[in-house]
Amino acid sequence: MPEINVGRIGLTPITWTDYVGTAKNGDDIFSDGPEDIYKFSIDNQGRNINLTLRDIASGQNATLQLYRDVNGNGRWDATDQAQGLLASSGNPGNSDESINYRGAATGGTYFARVYNYGSGTTYHLDLSGTLSNGSSYDRASNLLPKEVAVGRLVSDRSFNSSVSDANTTNTYAFSVSAPLFQRTKVDFILNGLSNNADMRLVRDSNNNRIVDRGEVIASSMAGGISAEKISASLSSGNYYFQVYQFSGNTNYNLTMDHKGTSFS
Numbered sequence: 001m002p003e004i005n006v007g008r009i010g011l012t013p014i015t016w017t018d019y020v021g022t023a024k025n026g027d028d029i030f031s032d033g034p035e036d037i038y039k040f041s042i043d044n045q046g047r048n049i050n051l052t053l054r055d056i057a058s059g060q061n062a063t064l065q066l067y068r069d070v071n072g073n074g075r076w077d078a079t080d081q082a083q084g085l086l087a088s089s090g091n092p093g094n095s096d097e098s099i100n101y102r103g104a105a106t107g108g109t110y111f112a113r114v115y116n117y118g119s120g121t122t123y124h125l126d127l128s129g130t131l132s133n134g135s136s137y138d139r140a141s142n143l144l145p146k147e148v149a150v151g152r153l154v155s156d157r158s159f160n161s162s163v164s165d166a167n168t169t170n171t172y173a174f175s176v177s178a179p180l181f182q183r184t185k186v187d188f189i190l191n192g193l194s195n196n197a198d199m200r201l202v203r204d205s206n207n208n209r210i211v212d213r214g215e216v217i218a219s220s221m222a223g224g225i226s227a228e229k230i231s232a233s234l235s236s237g238n239y240y241f242q243v244y245q246f247s248g249n250t251n252y253n254l255t256m257d258h259k260g261t262s263f264s
Contacts, residue, residue, distance in 0.1 A: 003037045003038065003075070003076050003111070004016070004018075004038045004039065005039050005040075006038050006040040006127060007041070008040065008041045008042065008043065008129075009040050009041070009042060009129040010043070010129050011128065011129070011131070011138075013050075013127065013143060014126070014127045015124055015125070015210075016038065016124070016125045016127070017123070018036055018114075018123065018125070019120060019121065020033075020034065020035065020036045020062065020114050020115070020120065020121065021034060021116050021119050021120020021121060022034050022119055022120065034115055034116050034117070035114060035115045036114040037076045037111055037112070037113055038111065038114070038125065038127070039109065039110075039111055040109070040110055040127060041110070042108065042110070042129045044105065044107040045133070046132040047130065047131065047132060048101065048103065048129065048130045048131070048168045049066065049099070049100070049101045049127075049129060050099075050127070050128045050129070050130060050141040050169070051064060051066060051100075051125070051126070051127055051143075052124075052126040052143040052144075052145040052209070053089070053123055053124075053145075054097075054123065054126070054146075055122070055123055055124045056094035056095075056121050056123050057094060057118075057120075057121035057122060058094055059118060060094055060116055060117075060118040060121035061093055061094065061117045061118055062094070062114060062117070062118075062121060062123060063088065063089065063090040063114075063117075064089045064090075064097035064099055064112065064113070065089070065099075065112070065113040065115070066085075066088075066099050066101055066110060066111070066112060066113075067080050067084035067086060067112075068080070068104075068108065068111075069108065069111065070083045072108075072109070074109055076111050080111060084111070086101055086166070087101050094121075096146045096147060097145070098171065100141050100167060100168040101165070101166055101168065102165040102166070102168055103129070103132070112125065112127065126209065128141070128142055128143055132168070136221040137200075137216075137219070137221075139168070139198075139244055139245065140169055140198070140211075140244040141168070141169040141171065141211075141242065141244065142211040143171075143209065144171060144173075144202065144209045144211060145171055145173075146171075147170060147171040147172070148171065148172045149173055150256070151174065151175070152175050152176070152177060153175065153184070155258050156256065156257050156258050157255070157256040157258075158253065158254065158256075159253070159255075160192075160251070160252070160253055161243070161252060162249065162250060162252065163197050163243060163244060163249070163252070164245065164250075165249065168245045169242055170242065170243045171240055172242070172243075172254075173238070173239075173240055174238075174239055174240075174241065174256070175238045176234045176235075178235070178236050178261040181263060182261045182262060182263055183233045183235055183261065184234045184235075184260075184261050185232070185258075185259035185262060186231075186234060186257065186259060187229065187230070187232075187255075187256075187257040187259060188201065188220075188228075188229065188230040188231075188232065188241060188254070189227065189229050190220070190229070190243060190252055190253070190254050191227040192251060193227075193250050193251075193252055194225060194249075194251065195247055195249060195250040196223065196224055196246040196247045196248065197228075197243060197245055197246055197250055197252055198219070198221045198243075198246050199220050199228050200219035200220070200242050200244075201217050201219070201230055201232055201239060202217065203239055203240075204240060218230045225250075241256075
């Protein structure tokens with residue numbers, strides 16, 4: 001099948017809407033089988049490759065994979081398929097899939113593979129290339145997958161995970177609910193670091209699943225392996241919380257400390 005040529009990705013996310021599956025979808029020449037292949041490139045400024053596959057139909061199960069162009073010929077071929085796999089996301093059912101990978105400093109060509117195990121589904125694929133060598137703010141993914149679906153935050157929650165060159169950002173989706181005119185108090189604490197990682201709190205005001213200007217409502221960017229903390233007072237709604245790599249690879253402990261509600 002032909003590759004879908006996205007072109008060069010950068011700080012401005014690109015969203016592609018398509019269909020993949022064994023059941024033919026009208027006259028879409030790109031959807032005549034269980035996989036879609038997207039070709040894209042990054043420049044040599046140092047880019048984190050951010051991919052999100054979302055809005056998969058109920059009852060379907062799609063996976064997302066990232067490959068590099070091993071032989072540099074700009075074509076999705078047998079060599080790439082056999083030797084080029086860099087990262088894979090295969091969550092159960094129709095859950096969002098997410099890949100955040102530190103690309104080669106020299107730039108180059110990559111392929112995103114969308115594969116569906118069911119009869120067929122429409123989907124949205126988001127792609128961006130944030131700066132892996134920029135300020136701390138620039139290093140986080142600007143895509144908002146429901147990578148870890150926390151649900152409604154009504155009590156303390158703890159998570160143990162890691163960030164690395166192969167997984168530069170983890171995104172937690174949660175909601176809070178408070179009585180009228182009250183707000184929910186939450187402390188977000190990140191510790192147990194062996195290298196520098198930072199964190200930020202996002203409210204996706206327009207629900208486009210992209211971090212737009214003004215949607216980061218709090219952040220913590222302490223230096224070194226110091227613990228990070230954000231104390232937030234949140235109105236009822238849906239939020240995203242991101243832990244992301246600044247330098248090196250590290251495990252971490254994340255606590256969402258639910259402090260209750262108050263009039264403030």
